Amino acid sequence: MPDANAIFISYRRSDSSDVSGRIYDRLVAHFGLAAVFKDVHSIPYGTDFPDYIQQELVKCSVLLAVIGPTWLTVEKDGQRRLDNADDWVRIEIQTALENDAITVIPLLVGEMERLTEAQLPEPLKPLARLNSALARSDPDFHQDMTRLTRRLEKILESKSTPASSRTSEKSFSLAQKLELDDLNQQLALLSQQHQACAEEARLTSDPDRKVVLAEKVKRLLQQISAIDGRINAIQNCSKG
Structure with a gap:
């Protein structure tokens, strides 16, 4: 089984709350409840939100950055949220990008197109260079999630098993x-x-x-x- 909170789901509630919940359910069904972190389900009541998020980020092996149609443009008080250094979605992704032990996967939902560096604040520009996964609407959702799950399995296996002791993965018959x-x-x-x-x-x-x-x-x-x-x-x- 993967380590606790091995997969961290970063998402913006106003942008992709529903599909992020569906993604979470699918990953939990495959990897187990303990392996997947999503704030609504994973933060104990009464816990300091910022401190807890930071603690869990450093434990994860993979951060899934769920990016929907309004992810780039959501504003607060007249400012784009991504341009605010205190925005928690930005902090989550920036923290993961700066940690070589964490694999960051942009997960595009809702017909969102691949990001460009010009769309992102400086600390997040590396996100545009990463190969993106998809979680499209039905009827493609299940196939997309199957592909993502297989990729996550390989990443988690490589991070949890010392290189000297890995065995070759058994192929499908x-x-x-x-x-x-x-x-x-x-x-x-x-x-x-x-x-x-x-x-x-x-x-x-x-x-x-x-x-x-x-x-x-x-x-x-x-x-x-x-x-x-x-x-x-x-x-x-x-x-x-």
Whole structure:
């Protein structure tokens, strides 16, 4: 299992609160509750917020910088938040960038495009040079998170195991690869169906139809959860 708070999720609530919660749930399901830090879920009541954040940052192996459509432009008191040296999102990312032991991954959500150095204050400019991960909307979300999870596994394994004692990672068998491909295709299809049903349920004014659609959405979510579980089981099995 990864170390406690090995993955630190940095996000701006006004920009990406909902999808950050979904990302957190997916990572917790795979790595365990203790391995993932997200302020709302991870800070004990009555704790000094700034001190606790700083303490946990130095413990993490990976910082995921969740960046959505308004991440660059959110203002407070007429000033862009990123330009404020006391802004906590800026402090989190800057602290991680300055620590060679922490891998920083920009995670683009909500059709956000890759950052440029010109958009960022000086201490955050290195963020624009880092290869970004994606967490797009359905039907791509599950496949994007599967790719991110695999990358995180490799990073955490390399940081937790001394180089002299690492063993080569066991590769997927042909049967496992074929099953994973099939499962990801099923996920994409089910996600499309879920999105369509949820949207129809939101728009319809027929109460009976709403009930039918609500039941269908529930079944689809159960199927999606089951497939996620199977994907995780294959990935864990492949490690030997």
